[in-house]
Amino acid sequence: MMEFQAFLFYFVAILTGLCAIAVVVTQNIVRSAAWLMFALAGTSVIFFLLGADFVAATQLIVYVGGTLVLVVFGVMLTAQGPFISMKTGAVEWAMSTLVGLLLVGVLIGTIVRDPTWKDLPKPKPTEANQSFNSVALGESLLGVEEATPEARLTGTFDPRTAPRRTRMAYLLPFEIVSVHLLVVLIGAAYLARAKRRRGATP
Amino acid sequence: MPPLGLIIAVVSVVALLTFVAASAVFLIWVERKVAGRIQDRLGPTRVGGKFGWLQTIADGMKLLVKEDIIPGSADQFLFRLGPYIAFCGAFVAFIALPFGNGVVALDMNIAIFFMLAVMSTEVFGIIMAGYGSGSKWSLFGGMREAAQMVSYEVPMAICVLVPVIVAGSMNLSEIARAQTGWIYQWYLFRDPFTFCAFWTYFCCATASCKRAPFDLAEAESELVAGFHTEYSGLRWSFFFMGEYGAMFAVSGIAVHLFLGGWNLGLVPFELSDQFAKWMGTASEPSMVGFVIGNAINVIVFITKGMLLVFVMIWIRWTLPRLRIDQVMMTCLKYLLPISCVLLLGVSFWHLAMPSFVLQGLRYVLATVCVLWFLWTVRQVLTAKGTPLSQGMPAWWKEAEAPGYGSLTRT
Numbered sequence: 001m002m003e004f005q006a007f008l009f010y011f012v013a014i015l016t017g018l019c020a021i022a023v024v025v026t027q028n029i030v031r032s033a034a035w036l037m038f039a040l041a042g043t044s045v046i047f048f049l050l051g052a053d054f055v056a057a058t059q060l061i062v063y064v065g066g067t068l069v070l071v072v073f074g075v076m077l078t079a080q081g082p083f084i085s086m087k088t089g090a091v092e093w094a095m096s097t098l099v100g101l102l103l104v105g106v107l108i109g110t111i112v113r114d115p116t117w118k119d120l121p122k123p124k125p126t127e128a129n130q131s132f133n134s135v136a137l138g139e140s141l142l143g144v145e146e147a148t149p150e151a152r153l154t155g156t157f158d159p160r161t162a163p164r165r166t167r168m169a170y171l172l173p174f175e176i177v178s179v180h181l182l183v184v185l186i187g188a189a190y191l192a193r194a195k196r197r198r199g200a201t202p
Numbered sequence: 203m204p205p206l207g208l209i210i211a212v213v214s215v216v217a218l219l220t221f222v223a224a225s226a227v228f229l230i231w232v233e234r235k236v237a238g239r240i241q242d243r244l245g246p247t248r249v250g251g252k253f254g255w256l257q258t259i260a261d262g263m264k265l266l267v268k269e270d271i272i273p274g275s276a277d278q279f280l281f282r283l284g285p286y287i288a289f290c291g292a293f294v295a296f297i298a299l300p301f302g303n304g305v306v307a308l309d310m311n312i313a314i315f316f317m318l319a320v321m322s323t324e325v326f327g328i329i330m331a332g333y334g335s336g337s338k339w340s341l342f343g344g345m346r347e348a349a350q351m352v353s354y355e356v357p358m359a360i361c362v363l364v365p366v367i368v369a370g371s372m373n374l375s376e377i378a379r380a381q382t383g384w385i386y387q388w389y390l391f392r393d394p395f396t397f398c399a400f401w402t403y404f405c406c407a408t409a410s411c412k413r414a415p416f417d418l419a420e421a422e423s424e425l426v427a428g429f430h431t432e433y434s435g436l437r438w439s440f441f442f443m444g445e446y447g448a449m450f451a452v453s454g455i456a457v458h459l460f461l462g463g464w465n466l467g468l469v470p471f472e473l474s475d476q477f478a479k480w481m482g483t484a485s486e487p488s489m490v491g492f493v494i495g496n497a498i499n500v501i502v503f504i505t506k507g508m509l510l511v512f513v514m515i516w517i518r519w520t521l522p523r524l525r526i527d528q529v530m531m532t533c534l535k536y537l538l539p540i541s542c543v544l545l546l547g548v549s550f551w552h553l554a555m556p557s558f559v560l561q562g563l564r565y566v567l568a569t570v571c572v573l574w575f576l577w578t579v580r581q582v583l584t585a586k587g588t589p590l591s592q593g594m595p596a597w598w599k600e601a602e603a604p605g606y607g608s609l610t611r612t
Contacts, residue, residue: 004205030333034280061319064326065352120463173483175492190227 009049016042024096027087030071037067141170214307218296225508226446227258233515240519268435273336276432280334284327285433285440291324292447299454300375301565302464302499303474313374314362317455318355321410321448325351328419331441332429343428346526347412347419353533354416358406360541364399364548365389365459374455378463385467386568390460393560397567399461402541404510407452409533411445414518418526446511453510454503461506462497473498 019039026032040063047056205351217374234257238245250256250281272281298305299314310316325347368389369377381387389396409416430441457463467474474495475487482488525531552560 004208028277031277031279034283034326034330039321053316057312057316057319061315061322064319064323065355066351068329068348069332070328072345127305 005049007048012042012049016046033067033071036070037064040064040067102167141174209286212272216296218307219293222293222296222447222450223443226443227262229446229449229508229511229515230258230261230442231255232512233518236512236515237519240516262439265435265439268437270437271432273432273531274280275336277334277336280330281336281432282437284331284334285444286436287330287445288324288327289320289440289444291327292444292451295320295451296447298374299316299451300378300458300463301503303379303472303494304375305496305500306375309375310373312372312374314366314377314455314459317374317415317451318359318362321451322351322355324444324448327444328429329439331433332419335429335432337432339425339431340429343419343421343431345423346421347429349526349592350409350412350416350529350533351419353530354409357533357537357541358403358410360545361399361403361406362455362459362536364396364541364544367545368392368396374458374463378458378465379433379472380461382465382472383470385462385572386564388462388467388568389523389570390462391564391568393548393551393563394567395544395551396460398540399544399548400456402537402544403456403459404513406519406533406537407456408514409529411449411452411514413445413449413514415521415524416529417518417523418529421523421526423523449514450507453507453514454511457485457503457506461510464503466498466502492507 016039019035019042022035023032023039026035041060044056044059044063047053047059217433231254235245235253237243246254246257248257249260254337272278295317297307298310298316300309300313306313328347329344332340332342332347335341339390366372369380371377371380377389381389385391390400391397404438412419418428420430422428425431430438433441469476472495474492477491477495478489480488481491481494
């Protein structure tokens with residue numbers, strides 16, 4: 001009999017895959033967004049099963065908000081009738097299938113080219129009471145410990161080895177990206193504000 | 203034989219589900235009773251004897267046998283799914299909420315972050331319901347809810363960060379343990395910034411539960427009933443279970459972050475650990491003592507949480523509803539800058555101030571707050587009762603039969 005947690009993993013993984021297919025197949029834009037949200041939530045459940053709580057919760061909080069905005073735009077900007085549906089032409093199908101297959105090919109190729117890919121650890125979920133500490137993640141952000149390459153699946157380091165300083169901290173790139181986003185936000189607010197003619201009373 | 207972890211998981215989920223459902227039943231009764239008293243009425247009086255305390259059960263039975271209507275113009279799939287997602291969002295958050303010292307389904311390292319993340323999915327069910335109903339009122343309610351949630355999540359999360367910075371942990375159990383001891387150990391009284399953060403957080407939490415004065419998504423005077431206009435029967439009741447579940451969840455977070463968690467605040471030690479030490483030996487703490495201490499802890503925690511929920515109910519029936527632009531302005535122009543200032547302030551306060559100021563302020567804040575609370579309780583208890591109504595004497599006379607409660611308001 002399969003391990004219960006391995007069973008859970010495969011169950012959630014298959015469901016997530018099905019939801020992802022439904023995103024593409026569904027023609028109603030809001031339903032499609034709902035499937036997208038299920039697929040993203042399924043991904044975060046997989047992260048939970050692997051013990052990466054912090055990544056999972058971040059996935060949930062970021063993507064649920066993101067999908068939410070997508071739905072709002074889907075409803076507000078494209079609404080012609082009561083329910084919006086999209087017709088997909090044969091050419092678009094062919095193009096997207098091609099791109100999708102290319103992506104799968106690249107992913108599989110990258111995995112297979114690594115000679116150790118067969119020895120990668122099986123998706124082994126952690127026990128319920130033993131979730132990884134998010135401190136490791138923060139430390140790698142500050143450059144205390146190079147966490148990512150140590151364990152492939154969860155991105156947390158091996159606790160038996162002593163922490164060491166790395167050459168590369170992720171804090172600076174992270175900050176640059178967030179300031180960049182702030183600039184984009186302010187720019188968007190500037191563009192979207194109500195235009196007033198010069199000299200008009202506010 | 204299933205593995206032990208599975209059994210524990212099933213037991214804790216069943217216990218939590220029971221708690222959420224039972225507290226929803228209780229809180230709906232409280233809501234109606236409080237609403238009645240505030241509006242100079244009696245509220246439910248008949249079902250179940252003196253105080254109408256079985257009213258919600260009767261309502262629940264009615265909802266169970268009600269016809270499940272799906273409008274012809276609805277998107278069936280989204281319409282059916284909406285209520286369950288809204289309920290799941292509120293319920294799953296309880297998995298990481300500690301009720302006592304170690305009384306938690308899953309003692310997560312990032313419990314508070316997890317709870318916020320999961321509760322943010324609740325809005326998705328509401329959007330689905332609002333859009334899927336195929337009704338303009340519902341759609342308006344759903345859109346308002348989306349705008350409100352996306353805005354209020356930001357100051358709420360920043361306010362949550364204030365005590366997280368103080369405790370140095372996102373684990374709710376650890377945050378509560380850090381507040382063990384006398385009442386002035388609570389983070390509410392720690393410094394002016396955590397004190398203000400509590401009120402800011404509570405505003406945002408009220409808004410995120412879409413409770414009045416922020417209940418734009420329902421707004422029964424404008425939108426019929428907002429996102430749940432088209433719902434009936436069991437699906438409708440799922441929205442309400444979700445709402446009351448979320449109310450207790452955000453109150454539970456507030457209790458853990460600011461109000462000492464499960465600690466009583468009137469004894470200088472942690473009850474379950476101390477009882478285990480007293481009843482056992484030094485090397486072998488007693489299990490019975492631990493359980494007794496934790497039982498008190500759980501009661502204290504639930505009482506504190508319910509008190510905060512009561513405050514939310516009180517606010518709902520006291521304040522008028524804001525307009526949508528006022529709601530957004532409250533969030534973006536006031537709550538957001540305030541929470542940012544609090545976050546910065548709490549980071550610098552303890553570096554900048556000498557220790558006697560820190561300790562003294564803590565005692566002063568705690569004393570003033572406790573005295574104010576006791577004074578309010580005294581005012582409420584000693585207020586002179588006024589007659590409910592001067593009009594319609596015949597009605598009130600008839601109502602004086604046993605089983606209707608007293609007719610004077612206190």
